[in-house]
Amino acid sequence: MYNGFRGFRAVFYKEILHVRRDFGTLFFSLIIPLLQMVLLGFGIDTNVRQVNTVVYNADGRRESRELLDRLKNSDTFHIIRYVESDHDINDAIISGHARVGVKIPVDYSDKLLHGQSAQVLVLIDGSDSTVAGIAINVTTSIGLDESLRRVLPDRATFAVDMRPQLLFNPDSRSPNFFLPGLTAILLLNVTTFLTAFAIVREKERGTLEQLFVTPVQPYGLLLGKLLPYFGIGFFELCLILTAMRFAFRVPIHGSVILLAFLSLPYIFVSLSLGILISSKANSQGEAMQLAFLTILPSIFFSGYIFPRETMPLVFRMLSYLVPASYFINITRGVILRGAGVQHLWIDGLALFAMGAFLLTVAARRFRNKVIMA
Amino acid sequence: MSTASQNPPEASISAEHLVRRFGQFTAVNDVSFRVEKGEIFGFLGPNGSGKTTVIKMLTGLLPLSEGSAWVEGLDVRTNSEDVRLRIGYMSQNFSLYPDLTVMENLQFYGRVYGLDPARLKRRIEETIQLNGLGPYTDRLSARLSGGWKQRLALGCAMLHEPKLLFLDEPTAGIDPVARRQLWDLLFELSAHGITFFVTTHYMDEAERCSHVAYIYYGKLIADGTPNSLRELPDVQPDGTYRVEITTPEVTRALRFTRTLPGIRSATIFGQSIHALIDQHLELDDLRAQLSKNGIAVAEIRPLAPSLEDVFVELTYKHQALLEAARV
Numbered sequence: 114m115y116n117g118f119r120g121f122r123a124v125f126y127k128e129i130l131h132v133r134r135d136f137g138t139l140f141f142s143l144i145i146p147l148l149q150m151v152l153l154g155f156g157i158d159t160n161v162r163q164v165n166t167v168v169y170n171a172d173g174r175r176e177s178r179e180l181l182d183r184l185k186n187s188d189t190f191h192i193i194r195y196v197e198s199d200h201d202i203n204d205a206i207i208s209g210h211a212r213v214g215v216k217i218p219v220d221y222s223d224k225l226l227h228g229q230s231a232q233v234l235v236l237i238d239g240s241d242s243t244v245a246g247i248a249i250n251v252t253t254s255i256g257l258d259e260s261l262r263r264v265l266p267d268r269a270t271f272a273v274d275m276r277p278q279l280l281f282n283p284d285s286r287s288p289n290f291f292l293p294g295l296t297a298i299l300l301l302n303v304t305t306f307l308t309a310f311a312i313v314r315e316k317e318r319g320t321l322e323q324l325f326v327t328p329v330q331p332y333g334l335l336l337g338k339l340l341p342y343f344g345i346g347f348f349e350l351c352l353i354l355t356a357m358r359f360a361f362r363v364p365i366h367g368s369v370i371l372l373a374f375l376s377l378p379y380i381f382v383s384l385s386l387g388i389l390i391s392s393k394a395n396s397q398g399e400a401m402q403l404a405f406l407t408i409l410p411s412i413f414f415s416g417y418i419f420p421r422e423t424m425p426l427v428f429r430m431l432s433y434l435v436p437a438s439y440f441i442n443i444t445r446g447v448i449l450r451g452a453g454v455q456h457l458w459i460d461g462l463a464l465f466a467m468g469a470f471l472l473t474v475a476a477r478r479f480r481n482k483v484i485m486a
Numbered sequence: 487m488s489t490a491s492q493n494p495p496e497a498s499i500s501a502e503h504l505v506r507r508f509g510q511f512t513a514v515n516d517v518s519f520r521v522e523k524g525e526i527f528g529f530l531g532p533n534g535s536g537k538t539t540v541i542k543m544l545t546g547l548l549p550l551s552e553g554s555a556w557v558e559g560l561d562v563r564t565n566s567e568d569v570r571l572r573i574g575y576m577s578q579n580f581s582l583y584p585d586l587t588v589m590e591n592l593q594f595y596g597r598v599y600g601l602d603p604a605r606l607k608r609r610i611e612e613t614i615q616l617n618g619l620g621p622y623t624d625r626l627s628a629r630l631s632g633g634w635k636q637r638l639a640l641g642c643a644m645l646h647e648p649k650l651l652f653l654d655e656p657t658a659g660i661d662p663v664a665r666r667q668l669w670d671l672l673f674e675l676s677a678h679g680i681t682f683f684v685t686t687h688y689m690d691e692a693e694r695c696s697h698v699a700y701i702y703y704g705k706l707i708a709d710g711t712p713n714s715l716r717e718l719p720d721v722q723p724d725g726t727y728r729v730e731i732t733t734p735e736v737t738r739a740l741r742f743t744r745t746l747p748g749i750r751s752a753t754i755f756g757q758s759i760h761a762l763i764d765q766h767l768e769l770d771d772l773r774a775q776l777s778k779n780g781i782a783v784a785e786i787r788p789l790a791p792s793l794e795d796v797f798v799e800l801t802y803k804h805q806a807l808l809e810a811a812r813v
Contacts, residue, residue, distance in 0.1 A: 120598050122597065131583070131585060318583070319580075323581035326575040326652075328570045329598055
């Protein structure tokens with residue numbers, strides 16, 4: 114009798130024995146993602162605050178001091194020092210002590226009083242584009258605001274009043290933005306690495322060669338090896354979500370069940386990727402390198418850190434090939450925006466299709482490159 | 487099962503005109519042989535000559551480019567699933583899971599072959615008894631010595647009671663005592679009707695086989711019992727005999743011997759030279775010629791060809807044929 118899944122149970126039991134015997138690896142692969150979460154959750158704040166600033170106030174009169182107060186009150190700038198020359202400003206920026214230098218010229222108050230345009234020089238260290246962008250925006254808007262106040266009569270209202278309202282993350286908390294995305298990366302990490310290693314180890318030991326001569330069928334073998342790691346991946350997801358919800362207080366607006374359900378095709382893709390890697394790699398070192406090759410695009414092209422919308426066209430197209438792109442859309446959708454299945458089913462379907470495709474390619478590669486080599 | 491009837495029922499393996507090509511390269515070129523039930527069949531040849539490819543074809547891992555093969559009465563081209571249920575295979579690296587115990591390794595391979603729990607239990611007990619693994623059942627297989635690993639691997643390959651076992655260099659890298667013990671076990675099992683297909687590089691092991699074949703660059707150039715091969719005309723042409731010349735200066739002696747008239751071929755074997763010489767060249771003449779040229783000779787004596795002599799002669803002859811074909 115032909116049974117395409119023959120050997121599945123034997124391989125499955127054995128794989129669980131391997132996992133139990135190598136408890137250290139399992140423990141670390143579960144704990145390290147949590148450590149990464151702690152680092153990123155507590156350590157990274159994308160909101161630019163309290164930028165070190167030096168000031169050369171050549172004027173020194175009331176008007177100039179009022180301007181400086183407004184800078185300070187913006188929460189964006191933190192004046193670390195007052196200096197007495199252009200040279201000192203430059204020096205503070207070059208040495209890295211300050212990111213921003215503000216020079217108020219000696220005739221600032223005079224010009225204001227005479228109704229002329231007063232210039233303030235703002236030097237910004239452009240080496241960090243995020244900080245520079247915020248510094249430009251804040252100083253420009255303070256300048257505009259200050260100008261309007263002087264032009265408009267008292268109690269006048271602005272003709273256009275923009276009222277931005279931040280949805281879903283009203284306090285702009287960084288963990289809310291980072292952690293749902295990080296979930297996708299960490300899950301990929303664990304599942305892809307573990308499966309790739311589990312199979313490559315059998316190659317290294319020669320046991321894979323042995324299994325091919327037994328009645329075990331390819332799908333029985335692959336599935337038996339996959340399923341334990343599927344369980345581990347899912348457990349890891351629950352761990353990450355629990356930590357995110359309770360340790361980092363990221364509220365989950367949508368349905369946890371939907372999130373769990375949509376994570377299944379993603380875990381499936383990651384595992385298939387691991388199998389594909391193991392069909393190519395002949396040693397654990399090689400598998401490690403290839404696995405990193407899959408991690409990098411997942412970090413940079415998935416929208417996890419950099420928005421996909423601002424990427425050049427080529428990379429944006431590329432981002433559609435990265436499974437993490439879809440899963441990050443799912444996690445952010447469910448967790449932050451409270452999206453439902455009607456918004457996200459297509460991402461789940463895309464992941465499932467990718468997983469099925471990768472698994473087929475991997476199984477074919479196994480037959481042609483590994484068994485018949 | 488209709489294909490099985492075409493096969494002579496008594497053979498364990500029957501390979502007819504096997505050909506396997508990889509692109510332009512022909513790894514196995516028109517190889518035919520039969521292995522009878524209960525034989526210990528030694529399959530020899532240099533590395534890269536196609537031994538593993540033949541094993542892969544017979545176990546159904548590699549499709550045949552041409553030819554046909556029946557293993558235990560089943561056509562490997564159409565029935566490789568069932569072939570794999572009836573054969574056992576042990577590779578040279580023993581293919582055990584080092585992080586599993588002896589017992590767990592046995593259980594895994596037993597389940598892979600689909601043994602039901604009762605039969606699995608009985609077969610494991612029998613295997614442990616036969617291979618003397620009793621004291622080690624709870625030991626991780628990583629902690630076994632080479633000889634015990636090999637016994638465990640053999641046990642794993644035999645749990646499902648195959649009638650035919652493929653052993654790919656079963657004694658590579660294990661100590662001489664374990665080597666001897668393995669062969670004793672093979673003789674015992676073959677007496678019970680189990681057939682063995684063994685590849686090896688050791689000539690003394692080849693001498694113990696009941697049937698040997700030698701494959702050289704994809705061509706089978708020898709096939710028969712060790713004794714019948716020794717008597718092949720290519721190995722021992724009429725009007726010639728074989729001598730062993732023991733001397734402290736083997737390389738100089740070899741160079742000189744090869745220039746002598748009446749010497750058909752000469753090869754170094756350790757501290758001696760094996761030479762095939764014409765009948766009219768007397769041993770005393772040979773000794774005189776050597777000492778006249780200042781080569782000290784400890785001993786010259788007639789010698790029956792060893793299997794190594796056989797394979798060396800056949801290889802030379804085949805190389806000459808290949809070169810002639812190229813020109």
